[in-house]
Amino acid sequence: MDGEKKTLITNIQRMCMHDGPGIRTTVFFKGCSLHCPWCSNPENISAGRESYTVNGNTGMYGKFYTEEELYREIIKDIKFFGQGGGVTFSGGEPLLQLPFLQPLLSRLREKDINICVETALHVPTESLMSVLPYVDLFFVDMKILHGDMCKNVLGGEVATYLHNLDTLLDRGKQPIIRIPCNREYTLKEENFSLILDWLKTHPHLSVEVFATHSLGKAKYESLGKECLRWAQISTEELEEIAVRIGRGGSKVFINSI
Amino acid sequence: MERINNLPYRSVALCGYRQKGRNIYQQLAEKNIRIPYIIERNYQALKILEKDLGVPIVGFEEEPAFYEEADAILLTGDLPEAVVRESLELAGIKLPIVSDGILQDLE
Amino acid sequence: MFCDCKTELERNEYKRSTKLQQEADSWLKENQPEFYKLQRIGSYNAVFDAICSFVEIPQKEGRFLHFVDYRYLFDTTRGYRFENLTPDFGLIVNKGLQELKYPEKDVTNDFCVDYNKTIDSMMHLCERIAASRKAAGDAVYEGLFLNMKDKPARGFEEALQRILFIDQLFWQMGHRLVGLGHLDRILWDNYHKDMQDRKITREEALELLCDFMKALHQYYWLKSNVLMGDTGQIIILGTKNRDGGYYCNELTGLFIEALMKVQLPDPKLLLRVSKDMPEGLMKLSLKCMQTGVGSPILSNDDVIVPKLIAYGVDKEDAYYYGTSACWEPLIPGKSISPNNIAYLSYPKVLKRVWNHEDVLEITEFKQWMECFYQELKTELSELKKKISDYRLQYNPLLSVFTGDCYTRKSDVSTGGGKYHNFGITTVGLSNTVNALLNLKERVFEKHSLSLKEVADILQNDFKGYDKLLNRLKDSKLKYGMDEEEVISLTNEILRVSTDEIREYRNYLGGGLKLGVSAPSYIEAARDFPATFDGRRAGEPFGVHISSDCRNGYTELINFAAALDYGENRFNGNVVDFMISPHFIEQNFDKMTDLLMAGIGVGFFQLQMNVIGSETLIKAKKDPEKYPNLIVRVWGFSAYFRELPEEYQDILICRALENEGKAS
Secondary structure (H helix, E strand, O other), X not given: OOOOOOEEEEEEEEEEOOOOOOOEEEEEEOOOOOOOOOOOOHHHOOOOOEEEEEOOEEEEEOEEEOHXXXXXXXXXXXXXXXXXXXXXXXXXXXXXXXXXXXXXXXXHHHOOOEEEEEEOOOOOHHHHHHXXXXXXXXXXXXXXXOHHHHHHHHOOOHHHHHHHHHHHHHOOOOOEEEEEEOOOOOOOHHHHHXXXXXXXXXXXXXXXXXXXXXXXXXXXXXXXXXXXXXXOOOHHHHHHHHHHHHOOOOEEEEEOO | OOOEOOEOXXXXXXXXXXXXXXXXXXXXXXXXXXXXXXXXXXXXXXXXXXXXXXXOEEOOOOOHHHHOOOOEEEEOOOOOXXXXXXXXHHOOOOOOXXXXXXXXXXX | OHHHOOOHHHHHHHHHOOHHHHHHHHHHHHHOXXXXXXXXXXXXXXXXXXXXXXXXXXXXXXXXXXOOOHHHOOOHHHOEOOOOEOOOOHHHHXXXXXXHOOOHHHOOOHHHHHHHHHHHHHXXXXXXXXXXXXXXXXXXXXXXXXXXXXXXXXXXXXXXXXXXXXXXXXXXXXXXXXOOEOHHHHOHHHHHHHHHOOOXXXXXXXXXXXXXXXXXXXXXXXXXXXXXXXXXXXXEEOEEOOOOOEEOOHHHHHHHHHHHHHOOOOOEEEEEEOOOOOHHHHHHHHHHHHOOOOOOEEEEHHHHHHHHHHHOOOHHHHOOOEEOOOOOEEOOOOEOOOOOOEEEEHHHHHHHHHXXXXXXXXXXXXXXXXXXXXXXXXXXXXXXHHHOOOOEOOOHHHHHXXXXXXXXXXXXXXXXXXXXXXEEEEEOHHHHHHHXXXXXXHHHHOOOOOHHHHHHHHHOOOOOOHHHHHHHHOOOOOOOOOXXXXXXXXXXXXXXXXXXXXXXXXXXXXXXXXXXXXXXXXXXXXXXXXXXXXXXXXXXXXXXXXXXXXXXXXXXXXXXXXXXXXXXXXXOOEEEEEEOHHHHXXXXXXXXXXXXXXXXXXXXXXXXXXXXXXXXXXXXXXXXXXXXXEEEEOOEEEEHHHOOHHHHHHHHHHHHHHOOOOO
């Protein structure tokens, strides 16, 4: 792709310690194919630049980067990546823009930089396929597997999602499954039982569970949007959820504050 | 009273040889005022300068006769005046003590 | 009266109020008129001898005996007091006092006479202490002090006590910020032999080190400089090996463990690090830092040793470097290097430019910088003049413990030491770089403000310009970012500073070093007007090499590694950042990796401010006072001030749990 093509990014966060192994630089793409009501990075949902207001000051979410600029930013911390660290592509939905950045991915691979992708997998399978060979580790969200709920609440297609997940597995990738837990949607029995069933058939995959939170409140306010409140999920409840999943054979980690 | 270069003293010893003392030494030397010795509490460290200055640098423990070489002791202001006056008194040095204010009388 | 002070807090306040010196003086006048007179007019040795004869020997408060009698402190108006030093404590561990003396036939000048007299006085004090111990029925310590007169230390505990004895003499003689040097090496033989002979166990050795630290800390109310706790009692640990690899021993780890155990802010530890160091040692250090105790500070041999060698320090000595009080490299026992005799304020240079009569005529940034460099040279000229009269105090005590004085038969104040470089610190570089970058962008490139407008805004302390102030603070290019433009401007300023002082020689023939760290970031800024980096009048200048770390510590370390520490620019350059103990705990291994990688990246020195629950609580109450506090939340690192309240509470709660203070 020509060097002038620009990618829309909201943030490049260096020294991330929990977006994959080692020390990482996380690139947050703007634009998502879903609109999860619990999203903690609402500024990453829409695909264009957006204005925000904080303390009476206005600004814009989203900055355009050329491939070269993005590459330069990522390799700034190359000496800190060590064996396991590297770059994590997140967002929004990184698989919407990453297919256009294959040369970048190639360059990063040449430098032996570990590449992680955090995705909800609600993307065209071709997008996934074009990026797949470059990625060391996928973090895949598993939110709503109930078809109607998925369409109505998230704006997603379960079939596409499951097909993409199978594609990953067929290609020998072992994604880490991330489950955002909230009573309002994902833990509703008609959905959660589907999640349990799916995980039971793939017990070798690691699972992370976490409680949906309102940490992105400030961002919602900056966009003039409402931040929903979520019923508290205690650590004990998360533990119970972990146990339920664990019965199917999966290894489960609890991510809590 | 005889005045040399407008000072009522033929020879003046300095007490305190640091930043101010150095400047005053220069001033007096240019006016050919004799400086028979310099008193400094840190005299042992400053002995190294004696050769260049051509002037003995001493503490407070010399024989009284030694100090009487000078007509007066000029406090350069490098050390707190009260402390120095007290030291001179404790050392039994009975010469007139003047502060650097008299330098403005220099021709 | 001082003796009425019952608690440490009261003593600290009393001492801070400087009534202590006056009280000591009037007490002496009344009770010890002869000593008082001697102090005013006697020679160094006469006073030292009297001090050794008069200091009151207290009962032991802990295992060791360590005391400073504040009534008999040596009057330091005798000369420029030598602070920020590290005597060679190895000498007293490996030899008896008698063995340090000149044999009669070798006494060929006044210095040798005074040198021997000094040792005689010390021996007399040993005898007095031995007698006091005998009266207390303490045969062991009676023997110990008598042994110090003419034999080497016979064991680990004895070696530690000897160090405490000599150390207290330096404080007694008015020195400040007395460092302790490479204790893991100095004490190794005694420790190792005691272990081999099964005279002590590792646990007992740890207890001894804890007691040693407590003893050193006992008088911190008197030892503290401007701020309580700032005593400069720094212990150097670990070293990169000359022939490759890294040297540390059991004592290296034991010292760190001891500090973790005693949890005192003083003494402090400095760990010399290198890419070849064992990861386990880094982990132990991180554990120690995590407790919030403030130590160890890390000093990167891979960067520093080559710089010292390039500056002219002998290779062997360069590998033996330590630091004065905080971070300024020196060679323990060999350097007569007052490392912080003055500070250069970069904002002051900028202010000089503003005070030019045709400053408002400047139309290009290039012109502005030319003016800046001219003023920098002027400022440095004045500084050189100011320090040119610096003459060290005659000091046979320090000469005994400074290697080359014996062979040269010359006191430290007359060139007896081996290295005689002076050092200055610099303050406000971050504020200056940021102000310059802001001027460049807003005045000379975008023309959004004129110089006159900026001058007025600064004069009026940003009154009515709050938005601008915030935008200036939030600039895209700032000190601490690993951006080419910032790095090259910073380096250019540093190199011009060197240009002006490169040829300087002090009265002992030494040069002048500088560094970008300074303790004076509050003092120098107190009465200083607003600066164009968004700093209001009176607010402190930036601390060392720090930033708001928006992009993580990796950016700051990259920036620090890109600075040019060559020539004389090695007088302390510390990366400083805030971190919560919770963050370290949750990311311990990765933080270890970060620090190990940072050594390779090339920071000069590094220290972490580990903040506990108390600060979190305060930060919750006054968030604007803690803008840089990073805490760990799942999924991302967050600025504490940006977290919704309920999450701040969770963190505070966790922190309290961590510290075992949960309610």
